Each structure stands twice: as C-alpha cells, then as structure tokens.
Amino acid sequence: MLPWKQLVRALSVLLLTVAAVLAPTAAAQAAAPSRGWNDWSCKPSAAHPRPVVLVHGTFGNSVDNWLGLAPYLVNRGYCVYSLDYGQLPGVPLFNGLGPIEKSAGQLDAFVDRVLAATGAPEADLVGHSQGGMMPRWYLKFLGGADKVNAFVGIAPDNHGTTLLGLTRLLPYFPGAEDLLTAATPGLTDQIAGSAFLTRLNEGGDTVPGVRYHVIATRYDEVVTPYRSQFLTGPDVTNVLLQDKCAADLSEHVAIGTVDRIAFHEVANALDPARATPTTCLSVIG
Template sequence: MSLWKRLFGMLAVLSLILIGAGSSASAAPRGSWNDFSCRPSVDHPRPVILVHGTFANSTNNWLVLAPYLADRGYCVFSLDYGQSPDVPFIHGLGPIDKSAEQLKAFVGRVLSATGAAKVDIVGHSQGGMMPRYYLKFLGGATKVNALVGVAPNNHGTTVLGLTRLLPYFPGVEDLINTHTPAVADQLAGSDFMRRLNAGGDTVPGVKYTVIATRYDGVVTPYRSQFLNGLNVRNVLLQNLCPVDLSEHMAIGMVDLIAFHEVANALDPVSATPTSCTSIFD
C-alpha cells in the first residue's frame, strides 16, 4: 500500500470522526476515565481496562476510545506499563512478562476500588497481546471476562520482513534487546512468542475478540494477529467497512468503526451490526 493511500486513509478516518463527534456533541458530555470512584452499572457490570501499545502511554493511546466507552456508561481505566528509566512519556518498552505483572497489580486495584468480580480488557498492539501472558501464566483468567485485541501482535511480527535483515547489521539486535526488550519479545520466532503460544493461544473461561486491518504495516502479516481456540472471534475491519483504510495506528487510536466493534465485543447482548455508518452510532 502506497504512502499516499495510507495518508488518505488516516485523513478519511479523522474526517469521519469529526463528523461523528459533531453530530453527538450536544447529546452528552465527553466521558472521563480513571475515576476510581466509578461504580459499574447493571447494564455494564464490568470495568474496562485499556492497555496501550509499544511507544505509547495510558493517555495518548485512548483520547478517543476512553471517552467513547465512558459516554456509553462504562467505568474505564488505563495504566502505564513497561516504563524505561531513560525514556519519559512513552512506555511499553520493558520485558513483556514484567509488564504483565504490572497489569495484574492494576487489575487487582480496579477490582478492589469498584467492587466488581471481573474486568474486561481492551488493548492495542502489544496491549492486545501482553494481557494473554497475564491470563495464561499469572492467574488472570479468573479475573477477566473478555480480552479485545485491536491490531494485537499475537504471534510475532516480521515488520514487513525487516527482521530478516537483522543478521546483516551486527550489533543492532543486541541494541534492541538491551534498550527495548519489548520490541525483541514481539519479533516473530522470539523466545517470548514461542512460550506465549505453546500449548494453544487461549485459556478456558475468557472470551477473545481480535479486530485487525489488512493495511497493518507494523504487525505483519496481519493474519498473524488472529487467534485459534475456543471463544474466539476474529474480525477483519474491511469486512465490516470495505472503504476503511486505517493502518496500525489509526485502527487503535481514532477509528470509530473499529470502536463500534469493540463496544459490540464488550456487550454482545446489545450488539448492533458494524458498518461504514457506525461512526454515527
């Protein structure tokens, strides 16, 4: 996909968001999140925890989705994880198994504050995959009802084949391993990926949804994002809206069509069909 098509796709999505936001601005105020006094409602009994991606943080990844869900009556929370002492503001850099321990602690804090029995988790990129480690190895399956991954790196990425070039550049791989271990963990064939997916992609008792875009240039090939196992729903964004050209960042940060499908995954009983007009819902 050409650079111009990618830019056009992002501009198109942003334009649709502005139209949709303008049509609903008078209907309700923008919702807030990380309000630990929030109590889940009967309609939405589980808090939603948003898990950002690599090189992101608990705010900038969720400037659209967090209020989108809060406006719909959810108690919404987000955390920073994988911090590096040498890098301010952007996170998701540390070893993924350690980041999963941070998620475990945050889930416990949210459950304690809200009185809920379980949470739902929505994550973008690394944030859609890292919780699987928590579910599989850290007891998270008893605390989580559903995991919704938006462009999740579930089986490792080839980054459009660039990882095959690493052996030709001595020292680069060691630099990645030392300063951004989360990046090394996410490469196709890494020790972390092999351990995460050994014995199956899923654990019993948790519902899984994956929302992917065919134009993803970060987690490649895009079909590697899809999961196998029970209670799994794999969704390709372009099957819902063929003209949606969102790439890896747009689908997780600004795409209201994808976010409508997130809402459906969180509340399947009240789900409505997702289409190109879902920005107006």
C-alpha cells in the same frame, strides 16, 4: 555507516513513526480527567457490570492511546481505566518498551486495583498493538483468567511481527539483535519467533474462561502479515475491519486511536448481548 547500524536506524525510524503519531501534548494530558476515565469512584452499572481496562501499545501511554476510545466507552456507561506499563528509566511518556513479562506483572497489579475499587469480580480488557498481546501472558501465566471475562485486541501482534520483513534481516547483522534487546527489550520480545512469543503461544493461543475478540486491518503496516494477529481456539472471534466496512482505510495507529467503526466493534465485543451490526455507518454511531 556500518550495515548493522543502518538496520537499527531503519527499525527505529519505522517504530518512531508510530511514536510521532501518538506524541503526547500537554493539552492532551490535561484533557484526560475531564473525559471521565480513571475515575476511581465509578461503580459499574447493572447494564455494564464489569470495568474496562485499556492497555496501550508500544511507545504509547495511558492517555494518548485512549483519547478516542476511552470517552467513547465512558459515554456508553462503562467504568473505564487505563494504565502505564513497560517504562524504561529516563524515558518519559513513551512506554511499552520494557520486558513484556514484567509489563504483564504491572497489568496484574493494576487489574487488582481496579477490581478492589469497583467491587467487581471480573474486568474486561481492551488493548492496542502490544497491549492487545501482552495481556495474554497475564491471562496464561499470572492467574488473570480468573479475573477477566473478555479480552479485545486491536491490531495485536499475537504471533509477532516481521515489520514488513525487516526483522528477518537481523541474523545477517551480528550484534544487531543484542543491541535492540539491551536498549528496548519490549521491541525484541515482539519479533516473530522470539523466545517470549514462543513460550506465550506454546500449547495454544487461548485459556479457558475468557472470550477473545481480535480486530485487525488489512492496511496494518506495523504488525505484518496482518493475519498473524488472529487467534485460534475456543471462544475466539477474529474480525477484519474491511469485512465490516470495505471503505475503512485505517492502518495500525488509526484503528486503535480514532476509528469509530473499530470502536463500535469493541463495544459489541464487550456487550455481545446488545450488539448491533458494525458497518460503515458506525462512524456516526
């Protein structure tokens, strides 16, 4: 096998490992409506006046990424919505693969729909992986800062990823990066140092008027190094999950899909006035 094909195959195996964990099932898809989110008749309460928009990660979708967190938030009185974005023609269910700039435009339209349905002037955003980074383009370049109060990123690749250093080999294999770009531009956009990330982070990580909250795990095997997830700027809170519970072993997928300690920290970020300490005991909260 040619060297560049070996590299692309290795990248695919690592990324598809994530996809396998999130692989959709008919039962999971059917469960979503009964869990209470994407209820377009929901009206925000005085206690939780802003709807929450959930933004899935690469290879994710609006259901599978949120079978844990969406009900968690609905049960706490939030109006919760999730979208699909970054679809590629002929690729069902596995989303977040298209150009990220275009995906941010899809988020823009979805937030407008949510605000129109709920009557709320602003929304809060919660995203996992790519979904914890992509909305920053919406906030910075598409006017999203006027419509968003808080943005919570769970294991976001804010400054790209080297996939444990693997992507640093791309320049040594002529044509490999072009192949990835042509097939899955959403992946190439997330490589550390990409043109997309360079523009996104020029002039600072944040924009005025939005609260940012990043939740990372030291065991992240996809967004590496994990500290590249953190943001710098005013109104930023960076949290390492193991500083809240040293026994939490969640990695990149688990922190966004099943980790109730992380979910508790999300709830704190959405409602800081009623926040309670995030600890190992949050798993039963």
